[in-house]
Amino acid sequence: MKLKFTKMHGAGNDFIVIDAIHQEVDLSAEQWRRLADRRFGIGADQILVVERPRSAGVDFRYRIFNSDGGEVEQCGNGARAFARFVSDKGLSGERSIRVETMKGVIAPRLEDDGSVTVDMGAPRLDPTEVPFDSAGLAGWLEGADITWPLPVGGKTVFLSVVSMGNPHAVQVVEDVDSAPVATLGPAIETHPRFPNKVNAGFMQVVDRHHIRLRVFERGAGETLACGTGACAAVVAGIRRGLLDSPVRVAARGGELSIAWDGPGQPVYLSGPAVTVFEGEIEI
Numbered sequence: 001m002k003l004k005f006t007k008m009h010g011a012g013n014d015f016i017v018i019d020a021i022h023q024e025v026d027l028s029a030e031q032w033r034r035l036a037d038r039r040f041g042i043g044a045d046q047i048l049v050v051e052r053p054r055s056a057g058v059d060f061r062y063r064i065f066n067s068d069g070g071e072v073e074q075c076g077n078g079a080r081a082f083a084r085f086v087s088d089k090g091l092s093g094e095r096s097i098r099v100e101t102m103k104g105v106i107a108p109r110l111e112d113d114g115s116v117t118v119d120m121g122a123p124r125l126d127p128t129e130v131p132f133d134s135a136g137l138a139g140w141l142e143g144a145d146i147t148w149p150l151p152v153g154g155k156t157v158f159l160s161v162v163s164m165g166n167p168h169a170v171q172v173v174e175d176v177d178s179a180p181v182a183t184l185g186p187a188i189e190t191h192p193r194f195p196n197k198v199n200a201g202f203m204q205v206v207d208r209h210h211i212r213l214r215v216f217e218r219g220a221g222e223t224l225a226c227g228t229g230a231c232a233a234v235v236a237g238i239r240r241g242l243l244d245s246p247v248r249v250a251a252r253g254g255e256l257s258i259a260w261d262g263p264g265q266p267v268y269l270s271g272p273a274v275t276v277f278e279g280e281i282e283i
């Protein structure tokens with residue numbers, strides 16, 4: 001079947017965006033994998049699918065597939081690309097839209113400067129909601145946060161666990177450039193205490209309003225930026241008493257901005273959304 005797509009990125013986290021309202025899209029995990037393959041397909045970290053809403057009071061349904069072919073609950077950088085796509089394609093004439101995902105409703109807004117700000121909803125802070133199995137672990141109270149000492153990759157790391165709809169495990173490091181992301185990232189991603197696996201964040205605190213961040217993403221490997229990872233890192237940093245909202249997040253592919261006013265409040269993610277090219281592929 002022929003499939004029209006648009007290639008986009010948000011701070012270097014790249015996407016294939018597909019309009020499934022005006023074309024029939026029913027692909028297998030292997031076909032999603034092939035589309036995302038950087039040699040045998042188009043290449044992307046995630047594939048974003050635009051569908052008609054299933055619930056009242058929302059404008060679109062937003063489905064997300066990692067490059068490993070697995071469908072996941074949330075993608076923050078993707079939410080900005082989604083909003084830019086539906087506006088550019090004339091699927092919505094509104095600057096603010098409401099979008100349902102596997103885990104809740106988010107609200108992207110197109111800004112005058114071309115950036116997009118997304119109400120990502122409130123973080124889930126209970127380990128059981130991440131989910132994370134803390135049985136038998138003695139958590140360390142750090143400010144309002146509990147960090148979990150996890151023996152992994154031959155060392156013990158202290159992880160904050162946060163869900164933005166999708167699971168995140170964040171640790172503070174001295175220097176992101178020398179952090180063992182390539183080895184520790186996959187070991188944390190697949191650790192048995194994360195039954196749904198997890199995105200592994202490595203955060204360097206520059207000052208109370210500025211961090212550097214690298215994320216080894218579940219189902220995609222290290223990406224140049226991770227929107228929900230930035231949300232999770234800032235939530236963890238604020239709870240640990242290390243950061244104050246708003247926080248600039250320097251990722252390898254660009255800069256994001258996160259604002260959060262505390263438990264029960266939404267996390268706001270702001271950043272770029274760029275269209276690179278359009279295409280059609282036989283899949």
Ligand SMILES: N[C@H](CCC[C@H](N)C(=O)O)C(=O)O
Nearest residue numbers: 075076077166217218227228
């Ligand atoms: N790898 C993530 C999904 C994409 C998240 C990321 N690209 C973002 O911008 O939030 C997961 O499996 O939960």
